[in-house]
Amino acid sequence: TQLLEQSPQFLSIQEGENLTVYCNSSSVFSSLQWYRQEPGEGPVLLVTVVTGGEVKKLKRLTFQFGDARKDSSLHITAAQPGDTGLYLCAGFYGQNFVFGPGTRLSVLP
Amino acid sequence: GAVVSQHPSWVICKSGTSVKIECRSLDFQATTMFWYRQFPKQSLMLMATSNEGSKATYEQGVEKDKFLINHASLTLSTLTVTSAHPEDSSFYICSANIALDFSTPAIFGPGTRLTVT
Numbered sequence: 001t002q003l004l005e006q007s008p009q010f011l012s013i014q015e016g017e018n019l020t021v022y023c024n025s026s027s028v029f030s031s032l033q034w035y036r037q038e039p040g041e042g043p044v045l046l047v048t049v050v051t052g053g054e055v056k057k058l059k060r061l062t063f064q065f066g067d068a069r070k071d072s073s074l075h076i077t078a079a080q081p082g083d084t085g086l087y088l089c090a091g092f093y094g095q096n097f098v099f100g101p102g103t104r105l106s107v108l109p
Numbered sequence: 110g111a112v113v114s115q116h117p118s119w120v121i122c123k124s125g126t127s128v129k130i131e132c133r134s135l136d137f138q139a140t141t142m143f144w145y146r147q148f149p150k151q152s153l154m155l156m157a158t159s160n161e162g163s164k165a166t167y168e169q170g171v172e173k174d175k176f177l178i179n180h181a182s183l184t185l186s187t188l189t190v191t192s193a194h195p196e197d198s199s200f201y202i203c204s205a206n207i208a209l210d211f212s213t214p215a216i217f218g219p220g221t222r223l224t225v226t
Contacts, residue, residue: 042217102152
C-alpha cells in the first residue's frame with residue numbers, strides 16, 4: 001500500500017491545454033514536495049507546500065496543499081512540450097522521505 | 110545552491126562482479142542520505158537510509174548483504190552492488206537533506222544507470 005497515491009498515472013495532452021494532477025494520502029503530512037523528473041536524470045524540486053490550504057504559483061504551475069494536509073494538486077496552464085516528464089509528490093513520513101508513484105505527462109506539439 | 114553528485118553516471122558490468130556508486134554532497138554536510146532505485150517508467154523506491162558513522166537502515170525486501178552501504182564521512186555515501194545480476198540493472202539515485210525537518214526538501218543526485226550483462 002502506497003502512502004502517497006497519484007492520479008492520473010499517465011496523461012497525454014496537446015500543447016496549450018490545461019491539466020491537473022493529484023497527490024492523495026490517508027495520512028497527514030507536515031509538508032509535501034513536488035518534483036519533476038526527466039528521463040535519465042534525478043528528480044528536480046519544483047515546490048514545497050507546508051501550510052494547509054496553501055497555494056503556490058511557479059509561472060504556469062499552481063500548487064495547492066489541502067486544508068487537512070492529506071492531499072495536494074498541481075495545475076499546469078497552457079502546457080508546453082517542455083513540461084513533459086514524470087511528476088512526483090513526496091514527503092517525510094517519520095524519518096523516511098517517501099514518494100508517490102508519479103504521473104507521467106506527455107505534452108504533444 | 111546545495112548540490113548532490115553521483116559517480117559514475119552510468120556503468121556496465123558483467124554478471125557476478127561488484128560495482129560501487131558514490132554519492133557526494135558538494136557544499137553541505139549530510140548526516141543522512143537516502144538510496145533509491147528506479148525501474149523504467151516507475152517511481153522511485155527507497156532502498157535504504159544511510160547514516161554517517163553507523164549502519165544503514167534497509168527497507169523491507171532489500172538485501173543488506175547484496176547492497177552494501179557505507180557512509181564514511183558527512184559528505185560521502187557509497188552503495189556497492191555485490192555479485193551483480195541482470196535483474197539488478199536499474200537507475201540508482203541518492204538524495205540528501207540539508208536538515209531532517211519537514212520543511213527542508215530532499216536534494217537528489219543525477220542518478221547512476223547500472224547495466225549488468
